[in-house]
Amino acid sequence: MAILVSTVRTNILFYVSVKYMICVKRSKYGLLQALQSSLAKQKKAQVVTEFKHSVVAHKWRARVQHKIPVIDSHWTSIINDIAYTYGSKD
Numbered sequence: 001m002a003i004l005v006s007t008v009r010t011n012i013l014f015y016v017s018v019k020y021m022i023c024v025k026r027s028k029y030g031l032l033q034a035l036q037s038s039l040a041k042q043k044k045a046q047v048v049t050e051f052k053h054s055v056v057a058h059k060w061r062a063r064v065q066h067k068i069p070v071i072d073s074h075w076t077s078i079i080n081d082i083a084y085t086y087g088s089k090d
Helices: 002-067 073-086
Strands: none
Touching: none
16 A cells, blocks of 8 residues: 555656646746747847937937038138137236
């Protein structure tokens, strides 16, 4: 009787451990799939964000370059006059 109970207990433990391992393996696979899809979504969102930032930076650069006049000799003389007039008096 003791051998029978021991054998049944061992079989039950083996069955439970196998079922547990299968369950864990499935949950790990499901977790892995969820993680991969999550990373793909995050990567896509990051790429979209970087693209939007580059578009904004491009527009900003174009605006700034359009508004800043080219410094030629006329502007250089004005800047020098201002520097001379308001510069430090030694």
